[in-house]
Amino acid sequence: xxHIDKSKIRNFCIVAHIDHxxxxxxxxxxxxxxxxxxxxxxxxxxxxxxxxxxxGITIKAQSxxxxxxxxxxxxxxFNLIDTPGHxxxxxxxxxxxxxxDGAILVVDAAQGIEAQTLANVYLxxxxxxxxxxxxxxxxxxxxxxxxxxxxxxxxxxIEAHDAPLISAKNGLGIEDVLEAIxxxxxxxxxxxxxxxxALIFDSIYDSYKGVIIFCRIMEGTVRKGTKxxxxxxxxxxxxxxxxxxxxxxxxxxxxxxxxxxxYLTASIKNVKDTAVGDTVTDADRPCKDPLxxxxxxxxxVYCGMYPADGxxxxxxxxxxxxxxxxxxSLNYEPETSVALGFGYRxxxxxxxxxxxxxxxLEREYNLDLVTTxxxxxxxxxxxxxxxxxxxxxxxxxxxxxxxxxxxxxxSAEIMVTTEYIGSIMELCQERRGVYLxxxxxxxxxxxxxxxxxxxxxxxxxxxALKSRSKGYxxxxxxxxxxxxxxxxxLDILINREEVDALSFIVHKDTSYERGRKMCEKxxxxxxxxxxxxxxxxxxxxxxxxxxxxxxxxxxVLAKCYGGDITRKKKLLEKxxxxxxxxxxxxxxxxxxxxxxxxxxxDSD
Amino acid sequence: xxxxxxxxxxxxxxxxxxxxxxxxxCYYCDFLSARVQEQTKKDYLIKLKEEIRCAADKYQDEIADxxxxxxxxxxxxxxxxLSDLLYLIxxxxxxxxxxxITIEANPGTxxxxxxxxxRQAGFNxxxxxxxxxxxxxxxxxxxxxxxxxxxxxxxxxRTAGFDNVNVDVMSALxxxxxxxxxxxxxxxxxxxxxxxxxxxxxxxxxxxxxDRYGDNAKVLEKYPAxxxxxxxRKMYQMTDTILEKAxxxxxxxxxxxxxxxxxxxxxxxWERKNYIGLGLGxxxxxxxxxxxxxxxMEAYLTLATEQFVCDKTVLKKEEQMEEFMFLGLRLTQGxxxxxxxxxxxxxxxxVYPGIVEKYIGNGLLNVQNERILLSKxxxxxxxxxxxxxxx
Numbered sequence: 001x002x003h004i005d006k007s008k009i010r011n012f013c014i015v016a017h018i019d020h021x022x023x024x025x026x027x028x029x030x031x032x033x034x035x036x037x038x039x040x041x042x043x044x045x046x047x048x049x050x051x052x053x054x055x056g057i058t059i060k061a062q063s064x065x066x067x068x069x070x071x072x073x074x075x076x077x078f079n080l081i082d083t084p085g086h087x088x089x090x091x092x093x094x095x096x097x098x099x100x101d102g103a104i105l106v107v108d109a110a111q112g113i114e115a116q117t118l119a120n121v122y123l124x125x126x127x128x129x130x131x132x133x134x135x136x137x138x139x140x141x142x143x144x145x146x147x148x149x150x151x152x153x154x155x156x157x158i159e160a161h162d163a164p165l166i167s168a169k170n171g172l173g174i175e176d177v178l179e180a181i182x183x184x185x186x187x188x189x190x191x192x193x194x195x196x197x198a199l200i201f202d203s204i205y206d207s208y209k210g211v212i213i214f215c216r217i218m219e220g221t222v223r224k225g226t227k228x229x230x231x232x233x234x235x236x237x238x239x240x241x242x243x244x245x246x247x248x249x250x251x252x253x254x255x256x257x258x259x260x261x262x263y264l265t266a267s268i269k270n271v272k273d274t275a276v277g278d279t280v281t282d283a284d285r286p287c288k289d290p291l292x293x294x295x296x297x298x299x300x301v302y303c304g305m306y307p308a309d310g311x312x313x314x315x316x317x318x319x320x321x322x323x324x325x326x327x328x329s330l331n332y333e334p335e336t337s338v339a340l341g342f343g344y345r346x347x348x349x350x351x352x353x354x355x356x357x358x359x360x361l362e363r364e365y366n367l368d369l370v371t372t373x374x375x376x377x378x379x380x381x382x383x384x385x386x387x388x389x390x391x392x393x394x395x396x397x398x399x400x401x402x403x404x405x406x407x408x409x410x411s412a413e414i415m416v417t418t419e420y421i422g423s424i425m426e427l428c429q430e431r432r433g434v435y436l437x438x439x440x441x442x443x444x445x446x447x448x449x450x451x452x453x454x455x456x457x458x459x460x461x462x463x464a465l466k467s468r469s470k471g472y473x474x475x476x477x478x479x480x481x482x483x484x485x486x487x488x489x490l491d492i493l494i495n496r497e498e499v500d501a502l503s504f505i506v507h508k509d510t511s512y513e514r515g516r517k518m519c520e521k522x523x524x525x526x527x528x529x530x531x532x533x534x535x536x537x538x539x540x541x542x543x544x545x546x547x548x549x550x551x552x553x554x555x556v557l558a559k560c561y562g563g564d565i566t567r568k569k570k571l572l573e574k575x576x577x578x579x580x581x582x583x584x585x586x587x588x589x590x591x592x593x594x595x596x597x598x599x600x601x602d603s604d
Numbered sequence: 605x606x607x608x609x610x611x612x613x614x615x616x617x618x619x620x621x622x623x624x625x626x627x628x629x630c631y632y633c634d635f636l637s638a639r640v641q642e643q644t645k646k647d648y649l650i651k652l653k654e655e656i657r658c659a660a661d662k663y664q665d666e667i668a669d670x671x672x673x674x675x676x677x678x679x680x681x682x683x684x685x686l687s688d689l690l691y692l693i694x695x696x697x698x699x700x701x702x703x704x705i706t707i708e709a710n711p712g713t714x715x716x717x718x719x720x721x722x723r724q725a726g727f728n729x730x731x732x733x734x735x736x737x738x739x740x741x742x743x744x745x746x747x748x749x750x751x752x753x754x755x756x757x758x759x760x761x762r763t764a765g766f767d768n769v770n771v772d773v774m775s776a777l778x779x780x781x782x783x784x785x786x787x788x789x790x791x792x793x794x795x796x797x798x799x800x801x802x803x804x805x806x807x808x809x810x811x812x813x814x815d816r817y818g819d820n821a822k823v824l825e826k827y828p829a830x831x832x833x834x835x836x837r838k839m840y841q842m843t844d845t846i847l848e849k850a851x852x853x854x855x856x857x858x859x860x861x862x863x864x865x866x867x868x869x870x871x872x873x874w875e876r877k878n879y880i881g882l883g884l885g886x887x888x889x890x891x892x893x894x895x896x897x898x899x900x901m902e903a904y905l906t907l908a909t910e911q912f913v914c915d916k917t918v919l920k921k922e923e924q925m926e927e928f929m930f931l932g933l934r935l936t937q938g939x940x941x942x943x944x945x946x947x948x949x950x951x952x953x954x955v956y957p958g959i960v961e962k963y964i965g966n967g968l969l970n971v972q973n974e975r976i977l978l979s980k981x982x983x984x985x986x987x988x989x990x991x992x993x994x995x
Contacts, residue, residue: 565873
């Protein structure tokens, strides 16, 4: 392969608020640079997980390399790394940014700057990336490109007067974007002759090739046969294949040198050897220092995940191991529940992340899961001075041993049109929010700043926000720290037996309400059984709510006509099937979905 | 393999004949039956006779000891047409002298002359679909008759010489109260039928009642409400108490009879005796093979008799055992452990370890004289128990 002139490489990503058209722009760039013809284009090339296409969001960072013949007559290599937009996936964004030299900021011409626009653009600036804006959706009747340009300059403080005005959907103005990439994104630095120094920004597992490392080469060169070493884990391996990313495929090449983005395979079977954020170097000629890597992300939300069929426990372990490779922000450790058996306590970045992982486990790994109520990490200060980080409510020590507890607090920024300020403030109030202030961005839009307990927003805050603002509010948050709070453990007793998987931590003032809702929900979910089943919510030894599932008194198919028994048999089979999906707790059978119903407590 | 060892003493056969016609579809009915043109009836009878002849050829070694004409409303046909059919069956199959020959009747379709004629032709058991003695409730069900018409028909049947009569009643009807249901039971008992079938209304999909009362029904005030759960329970318990007191014994979940007046034909279904179904959509079980006739009238009328059989299944050992259990448990005498072992070479406890014990433990099953049977409480939740015997 001919030597590649580094000055003709552009490594960049696209950042935007969710729905502002990031993936569509990525598609257009790929299409216009001729890597794919229009006919080959499947909508949203980069979102290649089924789940991403269905939800219309990007979850995993994806990369692709294209070649662009610019107006100056030169051919440029574009390495485009698509990034997720949702606040839960900041970590993924951060990983992708570290592999880039610049970023395109996409802003919706009608909606203007939103909470995540800011969050993502600051993230990019933090990584010392050169950012240039693009105004998308200019074909919308409500588009106000000039206003949005002004907003970008005022709020973010980057130049926007010459921002390309485009419609990614209709392919309008894409040329301008391509030229801007050439002009405004800097070429990578580094030297091919230095010792190898490459950043792992992602990896996937392939059953034939083993682990495939996605990396950005900062210094040096790597080729087939190079003996590489992961600096953090110390693992070594011989490179079997090096290459770059075509659209949805891997294209092998001879070598990857400084400034390039590509992949390596080295018959690595153990997924734990290749930590994302680690530095790859040449084992025989190592570089001095590892790259800074990423700030380790901390899981914010925890929940228990159990296989519906206890025998599938090893499958769940394998699936989590493989998913973690692909998603380093996921962490897990084994736990046992009296009600649910063997499973894992998993940590996530947020509730959406939790849902995505759950769906991926179910779809991609064909697992049937039972998930317990999500919890944040509480700090429990004991009388003896010990501090416990509590991720599973069941492990809360006896109240007599606790001096006080702390819960995580977030700083939240909510952007909303003025007409909904009242209802949004009300919502924050209900969720124990502390009002910090409000700034008007323009006459009709304002940013509300609140401090909110994380455990109040992990359930359905986002949905509530959207429904109370008719979809006009956007939201971003960052962890501020811990604060002392009057928290209690709410236990659920079914037929007078405590069900560990249903316990959760709640603020004392909302415990009554939560307990009542929980009992009501469970009453609907638990089918009648041969005896009456009391469902109680209790704090300590005090019962604060109660519902009763009446005893089943009749379950008879009276008529069975003309010797046609097939229908009766079908009915009995259905009954038998339903029974399989039950968990036996004491002598009560609880359907698996009852354990998850607590997730949706506030939906009605 | 111990094939067929002691399976049966003599080769018995039950014959079911389906007449899929009615004057008007009852609102709760999901059976295979409809209003049709006179011509369709004529065509149907021709085809049915052809099927009877065809079947009779195959079962020449069998002795038919029960014949059952069900529907629909068999008595919607002319007396001559019905006696023709029975005559054909009697002359082509080997029907025993004392066979139980039942015909179902709707009170709105039985004249004195017709009943006389039917009795003369050899029908010796009459099953009358009364459902309720309350005319308002009858109307609400879409029945075509009144209580008075039923009483008239009942006496006519007695006069005609029917000394084995069943009356169907139903509980949990729209607008029904435990008082009105009690009234129905008392009025029926006053007539001293030999047999009473007491069903609790089930709202089936595909019926008018499903639209009115089913899971997705819109609430419309103009229809009388279904009884509350408490009221419904009261009716259910009342059935058992009142009928048992009057000397009827419950021999099956929904069936009560005076001594020796149990319906032999229906018992055959629960004991998995051989039976063949003739006519549209009729089901058959013969030597552990089940099949069903087509339920499309056009197919029935046009296809050759061998061609309209559907869903033919040779039952595997497991399926036979399942059926043995869940069908047998419908009878209050339960299932014979000894018979199970003779038929399958293993004991019930071996095949279903722990299950019988579990349900004896919680009082839903009993063991008496080598038989396993549902307790009274077990009958109420029989589906729960029966489903445990599926694999």
